[in-house]
Amino acid sequence: MKLRALTAVVAALTVTLVGCSGKATEGKGEEQDKAGIKTGPGVSSSTISLGVLTDMTGVYASLGKSVTQAQQLWVKQINAKGGICDRKIELTVRDHGYDPQKAIAGYTELEPKVLGFAQFIGSPFVAAVEQRIDGKDKGLVLPQAWSANLLGSPYIRVVGATYDIETINLIDHLLKEKRIAKGDKIGHVYFEGDYGENALTGSKHAAKEAGLTVVEQKIKPTDNDMTAQVAALKQAGVKAVVVSAGPRQAASLVGVAAATGFNVSVVGNNSAYAPQLLKTQAGPALLKDYYIASSTLPIGDPGDGPSLLAKQYASQYPNDVLDNGVVAGWTAASIFGEALDKACDNKDLTREGVDKALLTIKGYGTEFGVSHDFSDPAAPSTRESVIMKPDATVPGGLKVISPASVSEAAKSFTLK
Amino acid sequence: MSDTTAEAAPLVTTAPAPGGAESFTDRLRRPRTYAVLIASVLLLALPFYLDRFWLQAGLFAMAAAIGAIGLNMLTGATGQLSMGHAFFLAVGAYSYCILAGESSTENGHALTGLGLPTWLAAILAVLLAGAAGGVFSPIAGRLRGAYLGIATLALIFIGQHILFNAGSLTGGYNGRAVPPLSLFGFTFDDTEVVVAAVPFGSSEKLWYVGLVALLLAALFARGVLRGRPGRAMNAIRDHRIAAGVMGVPVARYRAGVFVLSSMYAGLAGVLLALVFQRTVPEYFGMILSLEYLAMIVIGGLGSVAGAVVGAFFVSLLPQVLTHYSDSLPLVSAPGTGGLAPGEASRYLYGAAVVAVVLFLPGGLARLGIALPRVTRPKKSGEK
Numbered sequence: 001m002k003l004r005a006l007t008a009v010v011a012a013l014t015v016t017l018v019g020c021s022g023k024a025t026e027g028k029g030e031e032q033d034k035a036g037i038k039t040g041p042g043v044s045s046s047t048i049s050l051g052v053l054t055d056m057t058g059v060y061a062s063l064g065k066s067v068t069q070a071q072q073l074w075v076k077q078i079n080a081k082g083g084i085c086d087r088k089i090e091l092t093v094r095d096h097g098y099d100p101q102k103a104i105a106g107y108t109e110l111e112p113k114v115l116g117f118a119q120f121i122g123s124p125f126v127a128a129v130e131q132r133i134d135g136k137d138k139g140l141v142l143p144q145a146w147s148a149n150l151l152g153s154p155y156i157r158v159v160g161a162t163y164d165i166e167t168i169n170l171i172d173h174l175l176k177e178k179r180i181a182k183g184d185k186i187g188h189v190y191f192e193g194d195y196g197e198n199a200l201t202g203s204k205h206a207a208k209e210a211g212l213t214v215v216e217q218k219i220k221p222t223d224n225d226m227t228a229q230v231a232a233l234k235q236a237g238v239k240a241v242v243v244s245a246g247p248r249q250a251a252s253l254v255g256v257a258a259a260t261g262f263n264v265s266v267v268g269n270n271s272a273y274a275p276q277l278l279k280t281q282a283g284p285a286l287l288k289d290y291y292i293a294s295s296t297l298p299i300g301d302p303g304d305g306p307s308l309l310a311k312q313y314a315s316q317y318p319n320d321v322l323d324n325g326v327v328a329g330w331t332a333a334s335i336f337g338e339a340l341d342k343a344c345d346n347k348d349l350t351r352e353g354v355d356k357a358l359l360t361i362k363g364y365g366t367e368f369g370v371s372h373d374f375s376d377p378a379a380p381s382t383r384e385s386v387i388m389k390p391d392a393t394v395p396g397g398l399k400v401i402s403p404a405s406v407s408e409a410a411k412s413f414t415l416k
Numbered sequence: 417m418s419d420t421t422a423e424a425a426p427l428v429t430t431a432p433a434p435g436g437a438e439s440f441t442d443r444l445r446r447p448r449t450y451a452v453l454i455a456s457v458l459l460l461a462l463p464f465y466l467d468r469f470w471l472q473a474g475l476f477a478m479a480a481a482i483g484a485i486g487l488n489m490l491t492g493a494t495g496q497l498s499m500g501h502a503f504f505l506a507v508g509a510y511s512y513c514i515l516a517g518e519s520s521t522e523n524g525h526a527l528t529g530l531g532l533p534t535w536l537a538a539i540l541a542v543l544l545a546g547a548a549g550g551v552f553s554p555i556a557g558r559l560r561g562a563y564l565g566i567a568t569l570a571l572i573f574i575g576q577h578i579l580f581n582a583g584s585l586t587g588g589y590n591g592r593a594v595p596p597l598s599l600f601g602f603t604f605d606d607t608e609v610v611v612a613a614v615p616f617g618s619s620e621k622l623w624y625v626g627l628v629a630l631l632l633a634a635l636f637a638r639g640v641l642r643g644r645p646g647r648a649m650n651a652i653r654d655h656r657i658a659a660g661v662m663g664v665p666v667a668r669y670r671a672g673v674f675v676l677s678s679m680y681a682g683l684a685g686v687l688l689a690l691v692f693q694r695t696v697p698e699y700f701g702m703i704l705s706l707e708y709l710a711m712i713v714i715g716g717l718g719s720v721a722g723a724v725v726g727a728f729f730v731s732l733l734p735q736v737l738t739h740y741s742d743s744l745p746l747v748s749a750p751g752t753g754g755l756a757p758g759e760a761s762r763y764l765y766g767a768a769v770v771a772v773v774l775f776l777p778g779g780l781a782r783l784g785i786a787l788p789r790v791t792r793p794k795k796s797g798e799k
């Protein structure tokens with residue numbers, strides 16, 4: 001009896017409480033401001049809020065820090081110029097430390113409050129919320145990841161060439177330089193997971209086009225000593241090695257290869273290098289015969305874009321390292337800004353308006369060496385890669401040896 | 417709204433009249449009745465008020481609580497240390513996806529799915545997690561304490577290796593999508609259902625699933641711990657040989673508790689998967705197992721309440737700190753230098769573990785129990 005009474009009381013109270021909820025559907029839809037500009041979530045009459053989901057305490061901490069600070073610098077400069085559409089830009093940063101639970105909680109927290117995300121580190125997490133982005137949220141997300149798996153969504157847009165295309169361009173560079181020729185074997189040391197497997201698709205395609213054989217060596221992000229891999233590749237008689245791993249693995253591989261007298265060219269994706277490596281024991285070996293591909297000019301490039309950014313970043317954050325994360329973050333933020341500018345011209349600052357505005361951006365970002373085209377959601381914004389070489393004398397530790405170009409094999413490569 | 421209250425009101429007033437008046441009025445005098453009443457009303461009404469962010473945080477905490485109850489039965493009540501809890505969570509989460517999902521191609525992996533009804537898949541996933549525990553039970557039955565901890569450590573590494581590499585089942589690095597739960601034709605997904613003018617998305621709907629699951633899990637565990645098996649488990653923890661002499665089949669009990677605790681982990685895994693909407697192998701690592709251990713130590717070893725309190729503490733703390741990082745002293749917004757909220761919460765629960773071990777050997781749950789004991793000393797007359 002008492003149980004039933006208790007249930008009834010609970011039910012009655014609940015119904016009463018529920019009736020006066022403030023969460024009840026209010027006019028959450030689109031509004032128009034005085035100038036006739038349509039606005040939606042994340043946009044008020046004086047601010048535009050953008051979200052940043054980054055990793056500052058986890059495995060990508062150094063990348064996350066550079067990217068986020070570069071974006072904060074961009075926001076500061078834009079606001080000093082008066083903002084976009086007479087509104088100040090506001091970044092809300094959430095650090096997820098590469099923990100899925102925190103990443104998804106961060107997205108859920110920020111999503112109702114922001115127009116879109118200028119940064120989202122961690123492709124598994126982007127994939128986890130993809131359903132929600134494509135389904136109901138429809139906010140523009142610029143992930144800091146270059147996996148081809150992220151392509152195809154009209155709202156999640158990869159800035160730069162994907163890992164597969166980058167790898168094809170790297171192998172093409174080796175072919176052009178006559179380091180390898182038809183019939184040769186090349187080694188590919190790659191991380192298990194998205195990044196490495198996507199790069200492997202690229203190297204297999206390039207190998208097929210050029211008549212090469214790929215010797216695969218799969219590693220885990222926790223493997224730091226590449227001695228076994230070098231021995232295996234030496235045994236297999238490879239003429240060159242592709243590294244799709246982290247900076248530590250690349251340094252170990254190049255260092256061990258040099259120490260054991262295994263003189264081959266080593267090429268790596270953009271994530272396989274950090275300027276700090278030059279101060280390690282592997283430094284001299286890296287300076288000798290190691291090449292990196294990326295979709296932007298390095299921060300130490302004498303060109304106008306990078307040198308100006310390097311100067312401003314260094315004056316804002318004097319104690320922090322200049323690396324390619326700075327350029328990547330800046331590029332992503334400025335592309336978001338460009339889309340906002342266009343959306344403002346179209347008098348539509350809603351999420352749909354920004355998505356549409358991005359589709360009209362072509363030939364953007366040339367001051368960083370690569371031109372981006374966002375008109376096709378199924379394709380990466382570019383197929384070009386800049387080939388670089390470590391250099392201890394410039395900030396960021398990289399200099400360009402071959403400007404942005406796209407190889408024949410990368411042009412013919414069909415994604416997915 | 418006013419109609420429904422009017423209907424419900426007479427029920428309340430007429431209820432106490434017939435029969436059982438004594439025990440009922442007795443209960444009415446107890447503060448506990450009101451605490452339960454207020455708590456249940458609040459829990460039921462929360463989805464109508466809170467943002468999706470807080471509901472999701474609450475759901476994570478509920479899932480963690482279910483998992484922690486399981487671990488507390490094993491570690492707290494029976495004294496068997498397990499580092500492999502994350503593995504069983506993964507078994508639950510992934511089994512649900514595989515059983516309920518359809519075969520498809522995603523991220524370059526041809527995914528296998530059996531396409532079973534989702535409620536059946538959820539139950540089977542829990543059973544499968546139990547079966548996985550059963551396979552390990554010959555080891556779990558023979559090893560004790562820290563030795564079992566080391567043996568179960570292997571499970572995490574084996575588990576993660578499989579999760580990353582069995583692409584056609586698990587989707588590899590990027591995981592696989594979780595099919596939304598569907599019960600009697602009602603689907604717990606993001607399609608909006610408007611209840612009392614409040615739009616209900618997946619978090620609001622799942623909230624009630626989480627509540628029911630947690631309630632059942634807690635009641636069952638309380639039954640086990642308070643009954644004969646519970647006493648046998650405590651006996652094994654306190655003195656294995658004495659328990660054996662008294663006729664407790666030690667190895668069988670240890671194996672049995674291990675299976676039960678893996679089933680709890682499996683249920684927690686299913687709920688987590690439903691909240692995440694995608695299972696990611698990265699998550700089911702050693703840190704997760706350690707977090708579960710932290711939960712039961714902070715909350716209080718050996719009791720259901722302890723596990724629940726600990727789970728809420730450990731899983732809500734980082735969320736609260738991040739959310740209010742702008743207004744908290746010492747904690748700075750990420751990107752501005754200084755102590756990041758993620759780090760701050762780690763320090764805090766490190767400090768909490770130390771503080772609990774030093775000053776509250778019974779865990780945070782002791783704080784709650786101490787109060788009612790003082791306020792109602794005559795309880796001993798009751799059963």
